[in-house]
Amino acid sequence: MQEIKIELAKQLKAKPQDQSTLGFGNIFTDHMLVMNYDSGEGWHDMRIVPYAPLALDPAAMCLHYGQEVFEGMKAYRTADGSIQLFRPQENFRRMNLSNERICIPQLDVDFCTEALRKFVDVEKDWVPTEKDTSLYLRPFIISTDPHLGVRAADHYLFIVIASPVGAYYKEGLNPVKIYVEKEYVRAVKGGTGFTKCAGNYASSLKAQEIAKKQGYTQVLWLDGVEKKYIEEVGTMNVFFVIGDEIVTPALGGSILPGITRKSSIELLKSWGLKVSERRLSIEEVAEAYQNGQLKEVFGTGTAAVISPVGHLKWGDMIMEINNNEIGPISQKLYDAMTDIQWGRAADPFGWVVRV
Numbered sequence: 489m490q491e492i493k494i495e496l497a498k499q500l501k502a503k504p505q506d507q508s509t510l511g512f513g514n515i516f517t518d519h520m521l522v523m524n525y526d527s528g529e530g531w532h533d534m535r536i537v538p539y540a541p542l543a544l545d546p547a548a549m550c551l552h553y554g555q556e557v558f559e560g561m562k563a564y565r566t567a568d569g570s571i572q573l574f575r576p577q578e579n580f581r582r583m584n585l586s587n588e589r590i591c592i593p594q595l596d597v598d599f600c601t602e603a604l605r606k607f608v609d610v611e612k613d614w615v616p617t618e619k620d621t622s623l624y625l626r627p628f629i630i631s632t633d634p635h636l637g638v639r640a641a642d643h644y645l646f647i648v649i650a651s652p653v654g655a656y657y658k659e660g661l662n663p664v665k666i667y668v669e670k671e672y673v674r675a676v677k678g679g680t681g682f683t684k685c686a687g688n689y690a691s692s693l694k695a696q697e698i699a700k701k702q703g704y705t706q707v708l709w710l711d712g713v714e715k716k717y718i719e720e721v722g723t724m725n726v727f728f729v730i731g732d733e734i735v736t737p738a739l740g741g742s743i744l745p746g747i748t749r750k751s752s753i754e755l756l757k758s759w760g761l762k763v764s765e766r767r768l769s770i771e772e773v774a775e776a777y778q779n780g781q782l783k784e785v786f787g788t789g790t791a792a793v794i795s796p797v798g799h800l801k802w803g804d805m806i807m808e809i810n811n812n813e814i815g816p817i818s819q820k821l822y823d824a825m826t827d828i829q830w831g832r833a834a835d836p837f838g839w840v841v842r843v
């Protein structure tokens with residue numbers, strides 16, 4: 489394995505005193521993890537260095553053609569003060585899926601996981617201690633060649649930055665309001681919907697802004713061809729409890745393969761519940777609602793873990809789900825997942841990696 493160099497910051501920043509006001513993604517730690525790629529040499533020089541602005545040539549290709557991918561995961565503080573990660577190899581494997589689609593060279597998953605552990609260990613005092621807080625980790629890769637002209641680059645930077653965070657939604661576990669988007673689309677099969685690439689999020693802002701103005705938290709995307717089948721929410725996968733079946737859209741190339749989605753399916757199945765990954769139309773959801781069979785709707789993602797949906801607007805139809813309260817399956821899933829993540833419960837699946 490390559491060596492990981494460490495250059496510590498000469499001066500450390502003051503850590504936030506009041507963990508209840510951390511919010512999400514507002515402050516950053518003292519260091520960052522960096523690695524270079526140069527064609528001919530491959531990935532090299534993994535290092536932990538002081539957090540600082542990047543010097544990029546204004547012609548750097550990522551600034552013009554958006555060749556960028558990212559990831560999101562968390563480091564959790566357990567009751568005994570130790571720190572753990574949740575399925576970090578899954579994140580680097582998914583980053584390689586994104587890389588493959590965006591023509592960025594593949595990473596060594598085990599080496600990146602090892603470097604990440606070292607990085608979190610250097611930043612361990614930044615992992616907050618209060619309930620529901622964590623250290624959010626943001627790996628990303630940008631192309632850096634100073635060149636105009638559309639092609640895959642020859643030079644890249646891999647970087648991980650870290651940010652102590654509180655709960656994602658100020659509302660806590662309270663149900664969110666979601667707007668079913670009928671005009672704009674997020675992704676189509678053959679596109680980049682299954683990757684965490686910057687372009688996907690740039691193209692989602694418009695619908696998000698319109699929904700926000702009407703008091704909605706996020707949009708629910710429908711498929712890009714027929715605008716009929718449910719895909720996912722802004723930064724979350726989505727589940728519907730219809731009668732005794734828990735349905736989530738099947739991965740088909742246009743949906744992000746969420747690690748919280750995958751873990752949720754595994755947990756729900758371990759409880760003997762019926763989980764289906766299949767096509768689900770918005771009409772079927774509306775019909776289930778009218779028949780009183782739509783019991784719960786929830787989103788899954790690293791940032792908010794499980795996010796109950798209490799109010800779903802599709803055109804003129806408003807679906808008020810479970811009296812706008814969190815349902816029993818959403819609650820049980822949230823508790824089980826967060827208990828494993830924060831080390832309050834045993835981890836029978838082997839998901840947790842100690843730092």
Ligand SMILES: *Cc1c(COP(=O)(O)O)cnc(C)c1O
Pocket residue numbers: 560684720721722723724725744745746747748749788789790791
């Ligand atoms: C990151 C993300 C998710 C959730 O993935 P997790 O691995 O569970 O955090 C879902 N949808 C989109 C569009 C995302 O960007």
